[in-house]
C-alpha cells in the first residue's frame with residue numbers, strides 16, 4: 001500500500017485524536033533491513049516515531065505559481081490548528097521591512113527568479129524558531145521546498161508526513177496569476193479572473209468563479225510586482241526546471257498525493273477534504289462553530 005494511503009488510513013482511524021491530526025511516519029524505521037541489522041537504529045527509529053506521534057501534521061504543499069497552494073494550505077491550517085508557513089510571504093515581509101536584504105531580494109523576486117537556498121533557509125529557520133518559542137507544533141509548508149537541495153536539507157532535519165501536489169493546466173495558471181489582487185489594507189487575497197475554459201484534447205472543462213473583494217477593499221487592491229505576464233511565464237519555466245524534480249523526490253519516498261483541481265474553491269475544497277479523509281473534521285468544526 002502507498003505510504004500516503006497508509007498515512008491517510010492512520011489519520012482516519014485516529015477518531016477524536018484526528019482533531020489534532022497527529023501522524024506517524026509512513027514506514028516504521030525498525031522494520032527496515034538496516035534497522036534489523038543494527039539494534040541502535042531500531043531504537044532511534046522508535047524514538048523518531050514516538051516523536052512523530054506526539055506532534056501535529058508536517059505537510060508540504062507543492063504546485064505551480066497561481067495553482068492555489070496558499071488558498072488550500074491556509075484553509076487546512078485553520079481546520080487542523082497548525083501554522084501555514086508560506087516562504088513567499090516570508091520573502092515579501094522581508095522586502096517590506098526594508099532590511100539589509102530587501103534591495104537584493106526585490107531584484108530577484110521581481111524577475112521571478114528563486115532566492116538562494118541560504119537566504120530562504122535562513123528566513124524559514126527564523127520563522128520556525130519563533131513558532132517553536134510560541135509553542136507551535138506541526139506546520140503546512142507552502143512554497144518550500146522549491147529545489148531538490150532544499151528538500152534534502154528539510155529531510156535532514158525533520159520528517160515530512162505528506163506532500164500534496166496541486167495541479168492545474170498552464171493556460172489557467174497564467175490567467176489566475178494575472179487576476180490576483182491583494183487588499184493593501186486588510187492583506188486579504190482576491191482574484192478578479194473568471195476562468196471558463198472548454199474541455200479539449202482530453203482535458204476536462206474548468207470553471208472558476210472570480211473571488212471578488214468586498215466594496216471597502218475594492219479601491220485598495222494591489223497587484224504583486226511579479227504577477228505580470230512576462231514574469232509569470234518565467235516563474236512557470238523556473239518551476240518546471242527547478243521545482244518539478246522535488247515532486248519526483250517525494251514520489252520516490254511514497255509521500256506524494258497528486259491532486260488535480262476540478263474547479264474553484266466550491267468544487268475543489270470538498271474533494272480535497274475527501275481525499276485527505278478530513279470530511280468529519282470539517283463537520284465537527286462547523287458543528288462547534
Ligand SMILES: Nc1ncnc2c1ncn2[C@@H]1O[C@H](COP(=O)(O)OP(=O)(O)O)[C@@H](O)[C@H]1O
Nearest residue numbers: 065066087088091109113114115120143144146
Ligand atoms: N523556497 C523558495 N526558494 C527560493 N525562492 C523562494 C522560495 N519561496 C519563495 N521564494 C521567492 O519568493 C517569490 C514568491 O513566492 P510565492 O509567493 O511562493 O510565489 P508563487 O506564486 O510563485 O508560488 C518566488 O518567486 C521566489 O522569488
